[in-house]
Amino acid sequence: MLGDGVASHEGEKWVKHRRILNPAFHLEKLKRMLPAFSACCEELVSRWSESLGSDASLELDVWPELQNLTGDVISRTAFSSSYHEGRRIFQLQAEQAELVMTNIQKIMIPGYMSLPTRSNRKMRKNNKEVESILRDIIGKRIQAMKQGESTKDDLLGLLLESNMRETEENGQSSTGMTIADVIEECKVFYFAGMETTSVLLTWTIVVLSMHPEWQNRAREEVLVKRCVTFVRYMVQVTMILYEVLRLYPPAISFVRKTYKEMEIGGITYPAGVILELPVLFIHHDPDIWGSDVHEFKPDRFSEGISKASKDPGAFLPFGWGPRICIGQNFALLEAKMALCMILQRFVFELAPSYTHAPHTVITLHPMHGAQIKLRSV
Numbered sequence: 001m002l003g004d005g006v007a008s009h010e011g012e013k014w015v016k017h018r019r020i021l022n023p024a025f026h027l028e029k030l031k032r033m034l035p036a037f038s039a040c041c042e043e044l045v046s047r048w049s050e051s052l053g054s055d056a057s058l059e060l061d062v063w064p065e066l067q068n069l070t071g072d073v074i075s076r077t078a079f080s081s082s083y084h085e086g087r088r089i090f091q092l093q094a095e096q097a098e099l100v101m102t103n104i105q106k107i108m109i110p111g112y113m114s115l116p117t118r119s120n121r122k123m124r125k126n127n128k129e130v131e132s133i134l135r136d137i138i139g140k141r142i143q144a145m146k147q148g149e150s151t152k153d154d155l156l157g158l159l160l161e162s163n164m165r166e167t168e169e170n171g172q173s174s175t176g177m178t179i180a181d182v183i184e185e186c187k188v189f190y191f192a193g194m195e196t197t198s199v200l201l202t203w204t205i206v207v208l209s210m211h212p213e214w215q216n217r218a219r220e221e222v223l224v225k226r227c228v229t230f231v232r233y234m235v236q237v238t239m240i241l242y243e244v245l246r247l248y249p250p251a252i253s254f255v256r257k258t259y260k261e262m263e264i265g266g267i268t269y270p271a272g273v274i275l276e277l278p279v280l281f282i283h284h285d286p287d288i289w290g291s292d293v294h295e296f297k298p299d300r301f302s303e304g305i306s307k308a309s310k311d312p313g314a315f316l317p318f319g320w321g322p323r324i325c326i327g328q329n330f331a332l333l334e335a336k337m338a339l340c341m342i343l344q345r346f347v348f349e350l351a352p353s354y355t356h357a358p359h360t361v362i363t364l365h366p367m368h369g370a371q372i373k374l375r376s377v
């Protein structure tokens with residue numbers, strides 16, 4: 001494992017932002033968003049129910065469906081009442097992600113991104129539109145808060161509330177985040193949170209289709225507990241999600257830079273070396289997880305994460321250290337809610353056209369989609 005020193009040398013601005021963002025992502029605060037999670041999931045399962053054929057079954061690629069779901073969730077939980085403007089932002093961000101993907105698949109010439117190519121011009125135009133909508137939403141919200149209106153139960157409200165507290169507690173010398181900073185953080189939520197969570201949900205549906213015994217165990221659990229109230233206490237569902245995150249970590253690796261000369265694993269590295277931590281390999285290492293490492297065995301998490309393997313720090317789907325994913329509680333609540341509502345309504349299996357081909361496009365995608373056959377419970 002990397003020593004603490006590798007990660008601890010963070011920029012001052014990042015440290016300040018993290019101090020403001022952490023309370024906004026606290027589990028107790030996020031619970032206020034459960035109704036928004038539930039509304040988005042309800043829309044999805046109702047649409048699927050309406051599309052069932054005369055034999056009460058439906059075959060569809062759940063991958064784009066779940067991408068839409070997580071996009072909807074982040075729009076609604078980020079901006080609640082400004083949901084429609086929020087959606088526009090996230091449509092533009094989705095376009096940006098596609099343009100970035102197209103660009104990185106090209107041969108990169110230094111300075112290419114500043115050339116006035118069609119895609120670069122489109123990206124700049126999209127970015128301007130995103131920033132202008134965000135500036136408008138944030139400006140209106142700050143105005144309302146100054147006039148004494150209570151903060152809304154959404155990410156923007158929590159972030160602004162935490163930002164104001166930081167300013168009040170630390171006085172004029174430390175003025176929290178600027179509007180430009182808040183805009184940047186809102187953009188990051190989309191990129192960091194939408195794709196990763198839809199990847200987790202997609203592999204979960206695929207794996208539960210391959211393992212009907214676990215699908216049944218999970219369904220039994222969710223049929224006796226009401227989702228909105230008990231989503232946090234689902235033992236089987238939690239173990240299943242952990243095991244999917246182990247086998248198919250959405251982020252297959254993350255990086256750290258040495259800020260001074262240091263020794264790691266018997267090798268001395270100078271300052272400025274970028275080290276890649278290969279999460280996918282660590283999660284598939286038989287020396288850490290045992291000879292059944294490639295098997296889907298959620299029970300290995302029955303006594304919690306630290307006892308699931310020989311190395312308590314080997315489960316790294318959300319990264320590690322001070323830079324650990326800020327949205328992990330958010331993602332797990334959302335995934336539990338979605339899975340719970342899908343399991344309550346549908347039994348699912350792999351469609352004949354499904355081909356198992358995990359491949360990496362930044363995150364771990366199903367290369368040919370995830371064709372699933374659903375039937376009403």
Ligand code: HEM
Nearest residue numbers: 192193196197200251254318319320323324325326327331
């Ligand atoms: C299954 C879902 C998710 C996975 C697997 C995931 C994974 C990760 C990983 C591996 C990192 C890098 C951590 C490191 O370098 O140690 C990260 C960072 C981050 N994630 Fe997530 N993430 C998920 C969902 C979310 C959600 C839903 C949000 C926001 C709503 C989010 C926001 C962020 C942010 C803002 C960072 C950067 C944190 C920083 O540098 O301080 N993530 N995530």
